[in-house]
Amino acid sequence: MATYPTSEQLLVIVDPIARRTDGEAVRIAKDVLSAGAATKLCLPDDPEEFARALARRGSRRPVVIGDDRALVRAVSVLHRQRELAGSVLSVVPVGPAVTVARSLGVPTGAVAAARAVLDGAVRRLDVLVDDSDGVVLGTVGIPPLRERMPEAEADPEGARPWLRTCQSLVRTLVPLRPVRTLPAAGPSRLRVEVDGVTVVDLDQPVEAVSLTPGTSGTAVVEVRPSSVGAEASPLLSEGRTVSVSGADFHYHADDRVSGPVRRRTWTVLEGALGITLPA
Incomplete structure (x- = not known):
């Protein structure tokens, strides 16, 4: 990991929810x-201002103060601008949900995280990109298993950008809606392919599928077959491209539940995310 100089200028973007x-x-x-560094402060009020701030950062290193939603938004913006691989991002986790940031190795205390921004080292991590150009930093879960999520987090396939923008703006102005518990999903009939090889087909019901960015450009895939009586052993595999297809299904990725879709393909981008972590 490379250490970043504290003399570097920082663009500090503070998410409104934080x-x-x-x-x-x-x-x-x-x-x-x-x-500890020369900083320029930005206080965006909506996703458009957030994206413009990143686009106009110049030579400044972006630092996001916010929760997992803000972190994923920043990574997604850089990916859409095709600048993710050439950028380094820092984050200070503040807000209601910081599980993804913690899983990446970012300290969750404000002081420790800020010091890591100043004195930490850059580590490049693999990410997943799906066939709709969505970025995933953590684990994809299919189907979602009794996840407690805000109602506004559901992201139906094909939802219009202006609707998501309005929802995000509303969240900054009013208290968070009560969370709901997604119902436990029963066995699904899905075809799971890893690098073109079928791991499980439609004739074998599955309880759950998960895929997580691994190391060296591969994703770790776990398929849990449905069983009667003794628990069936999970099917494990690794590969660069993972495709899931079958009946309409939802999936949980980072800060949101998406779907329903009938097919989704995720590809690993090796070392695409540069993030500062404690040295």
Whole structure:
């Protein structure tokens, strides 16, 4: 991992949800960052301002103060701009959900995370990109297993960008909606292919499928077949491209539940995400 100099200029983008939910942690993070580096502060009010701030960052390294939703948004914007592989992103996790950031190795305390931004090292991580150009940092779960998610997080296939923008803006202005529990999914009939090889076909019901970015450009795929009586052993495989098809299914990826879709393909982008972590 390469160490970044603290003399580098930082563009500090503070997500509105972080400002609303934990203003004290935001203040602490800003104080630590500004004490250790030259910073420019940006306070976007909606996803469009967020994207414009990243596009206009110039030579400044972007630092996102926000939760998993803000982190995934930043990575997605850089990917759509085709600048992800050449960029380095830093994050200070603040907000209601920081599981993805923690899984990447980012400290969840404001002081520790800000110090990692200043004194940490750059590590390049694999990410998943699906065939609709969506980016996944953590695990994809099919079907989602009793996940508690805000109602507004459901992202139906084909939802219009203006609708998602309005939903995001509303979330910054009103309290979060009560969460709902997704019903437990029964066995599904899915075809799972890894690098073109069929791991399980439609004639074998499955309880769940998961895929996670691994190392060296592969995804770790686990298929749990449906069983009667003794629990069936999971089917494990690794590959660069994973395709799932069959009856309409939803899937959980990072900060959202998506679908229904009948087919989705994920491809590993090796080392696409550069992120600062504790040295």
